[in-house]
Amino acid sequence: MEENLEFFATVFNTRVADNYELIRDIYVQLEPFRKRRAGKLSGGMKQKLALCCALIHRPEVLFLDEPTTGVDVVSRREFWEMLKGLKSQGITILVSTPYMDEAVLCDRIALMQNGSILKIDTPEGIVQAFPDRLYAARAREMGRLLQELRGNRLVKTCYTFSVWHHVTLYDAVAPKDLYVMLVKTGLEDLELKNIPASIEDCFIQLMQKNESGSSNQS
Numbered sequence: 001m002e003e004n005l006e007f008f009a010t011v012f013n014t015r016v017a018d019n020y021e022l023i024r025d026i027y028v029q030l031e032p033f034r035k036r037r038a039g040k041l042s043g044g045m046k047q048k049l050a051l052c053c054a055l056i057h058r059p060e061v062l063f064l065d066e067p068t069t070g071v072d073v074v075s076r077r078e079f080w081e082m083l084k085g086l087k088s089q090g091i092t093i094l095v096s097t098p099y100m101d102e103a104v105l106c107d108r109i110a111l112m113q114n115g116s117i118l119k120i121d122t123p124e125g126i127v128q129a130f131p132d133r134l135y136a137a138r139a140r141e142m143g144r145l146l147q148e149l150r151g152n153r154l155v156k157t158c159y160t161f162s163v164w165h166h167v168t169l170y171d172a173v174a175p176k177d178l179y180v181m182l183v184k185t186g187l188e189d190l191e192l193k194n195i196p197a198s199i200e201d202c203f204i205q206l207m208q209k210n211e212s213g214s215s216n217q218s
Contacts (some may be wrong), residue, residue: 001041002034005052012057021051022089026082044075051082056089062086064095068102080105100200111203118206123199130197130205132156132168135175139187148185154178159204166201167192 002075005027009016020027026048033041038049047067054062064083068076080102083093095106103109104123111118111126119126139145146165149158154177156168169178198206 001030001036001038001049004049004130005056008053011057014057016056019056019058021030022058022086023055025085026052026055037156041069043076047071047075047079048082051071051079055086059091061092061094064093066096069098076102100198100203104199109199111206113207113210115134116210118203119209126199126202127197130202132205134195134197134201135167135178135183135192136161136164136195137171137190137192139182139191140189141187144185145182145187145190148182148187152178152181154181156206157205166195166204168205 002072005016007032011137030048033045038046042051049065051064053117054064064132068079071079076099084105087093096100097103106133108120108121108122109126112119118181119129121129137145137149142160142165147162149155149165149167154169154173156170158165158167160166167178169175175194179190182190182192
């Protein structure tokens with residue numbers, strides 16, 4: 001592992017000692033394994049080593065392609081804390097990630113689908129632009145509930161989100177009207193509540209809008 005870091009320093013015509021202060025907080029976690037081969041490190045440790053190698057020449061801009069994919073939750077959290085520290089040292093960081101909970105940690109987000117940008121804004125700006133009131137629904141029979149929601153004339157959109165179905169309604173539709181209609185179908189333990197939109201909800205809404213626009217154009 002130590003040899004990897006020294007090699008990258010050489011590639012960029014510098015020395016590990018020259019920019020050690022920049023990677024110190026990361027490297028101290030790796031130091032007990034400095035004689036271990038990089039291929040024998042855990043997923044989280046490999047990502048930290050890769051970050052050290054990328055930083056060893058003190059770049060002005062750091063590009064990271066899905067740096068926490070396949071890494072456990074604790075290591076993911078530690079990794080983003082490291083990025084926060086690097087940002088405070090004046091390094092611009094551009095990250096691609098499939099995890100929406102990580103995207104929220106960025107200053108600005110570009111939501112993309114099939115290589116096309118759907119929207120660029122701050123996390124707050126994206127959430128505030130969600131066009132509809134959002135509701136979460138669940139019942140004992142989640143599969144049948146999904147069918148009832150998607151076939152209901154009051155429902156604008158519906159998709160499964162964890163243990164809930166997220167629902168938007170057409171303008172002027174009261175949620176209690178939908179609730180009454182669902183109760184009449186015999187669904188048990190029915191819940192329907194208003195919730196704030198997340199970044200993932202916004203992403204799904206933008207994808208659906210983009211797909212609808214593409215279908216209309218064709």
